[in-house]
Amino acid sequence: MVRQRDRWAEWLAERRFGGDPEVRAELLEKLGRTRDRVLDNVHQLEGRTLLDVGCGDGLIAFGALERGAAEVVFSDISADLLEACRELATELGVLGRCRFLLAPADELSDVADSSVDAVTTRSVLIYVRRKQDAFAEFFRVLRPGGRVSVWEPINRFGSGFRTSESFWGYETSGLDAVIDKLDAVFAGLQPDDDPMLDFDERDLLELAERAGFTELHLELRADVEPMQPRSWQTFLHTSGNPKLPTLAEAMDRALTPAERRLLAERLAPAVEAGRGTHRLALASLWAVKP
Numbered sequence: 001m002v003r004q005r006d007r008w009a010e011w012l013a014e015r016r017f018g019g020d021p022e023v024r025a026e027l028l029e030k031l032g033r034t035r036d037r038v039l040d041n042v043h044q045l046e047g048r049t050l051l052d053v054g055c056g057d058g059l060i061a062f063g064a065l066e067r068g069a070a071e072v073v074f075s076d077i078s079a080d081l082l083e084a085c086r087e088l089a090t091e092l093g094v095l096g097r098c099r100f101l102l103a104p105a106d107e108l109s110d111v112a113d114s115s116v117d118a119v120t121t122r123s124v125l126i127y128v129r130r131k132q133d134a135f136a137e138f139f140r141v142l143r144p145g146g147r148v149s150v151w152e153p154i155n156r157f158g159s160g161f162r163t164s165e166s167f168w169g170y171e172t173s174g175l176d177a178v179i180d181k182l183d184a185v186f187a188g189l190q191p192d193d194d195p196m197l198d199f200d201e202r203d204l205l206e207l208a209e210r211a212g213f214t215e216l217h218l219e220l221r222a223d224v225e226p227m228q229p230r231s232w233q234t235f236l237h238t239s240g241n242p243k244l245p246t247l248a249e250a251m252d253r254a255l256t257p258a259e260r261r262l263l264a265e266r267l268a269p270a271v272e273a274g275r276g277t278h279r280l281a282l283a284s285l286w287a288v289k290p
């Protein structure tokens with residue numbers, strides 16, 4: 001019997017792409033650029049030790065190995081993802097330079113004080129409620145002069161624009177009852193005090209400064225732009241993050257067959273024509289331990 005991967009592994013491997021190879025290729029290309037930025041912000045890696053917190057399928061960690069890091073600690077709460085990284089490290093012949101650690105970002109006690117030169121984390125703090133404790137751990141494990149590089153989406157940026165007149169950036173006036181039912185599914189799983197929505201870029205800076213970092217740099221990139229046209233099928237089968245259902249799953253859960261048809265009739269043409277507004281904000285923070 002094939003064992004189901006955990007939700008983190010399943011999302012990274014499949015659900016974020018909606019089963020669409022083109023979307024997958026596009027997203028992975030974008031993520032390659034993000035990986036480079038995250039690693040540029042820790043500067044020198046040759047011969048150094050890096051801890052990647054919430055390593056996922058190894059985007060940042062394998063990038064660090066390519067840049068000549070002597071040792072990389074892959075840490076995550078997903079045993080499936082750590083196993084996948086271990087397999088890939090074996091295939092690539094770099095296993096001897098890797099350590100694997102099953103641990104949450106806010107409890108890294110298996111990493112000794114002042115033992116790593118760099119800490120990276122991308123799109124992980126959005127899942128961590130105790131963010132101050134996570135920054136305290138990053139500070140503790142870094143050597144003096146070591147750097148942390150954090151990259152997080154600021155999901156609050158887009159969420160303020162959620163109304164019953166629009167759904168995920170598409171105009172849906174007149175469909176209020178249907179949209180309210182769908183919103184209830186998503187808001188029930190991810191209320192406004194969810195760790196994904198309870199911070200912005202200034203909080204990240206403050207959390208890092210409070211943890212003890214003395215040199216800090218923050219960049220925010222915010223974009224509001226027309227949606228790209230997308231395939232309705234891909235849209236239906238994509239999930240925004242590992243904790244959420246796809247739109248198709250949420251529709252099955254909350255809507256009657258007639259409501260599903262009504263929504264598809266209105267939304268599918270807008271999605272396929274790119275008639276909507278996309279809002280995205282990304283924060284990158286890097287800081288030095290004195």
Ligand SMILES: C[S@@+](CC[C@H](N)C(=O)[O-])C[C@H]1O[C@@H](n2cnc3c(N)ncnc32)[C@H](O)[C@@H]1O
Pocket residue numbers: 008012053054055056057058059060075076077078081103104105106121122123124127128
């Ligand atoms: C969106 S993925 C990002 C993966 C990887 N950092 C990347 O850039 O591709 C989020 C990752 O965070 C991990 N994660 C979720 N909650 C966590 C926590 N509390 N502590 C550490 N990792 C966590 C998940 O298992 C998943 O691998």
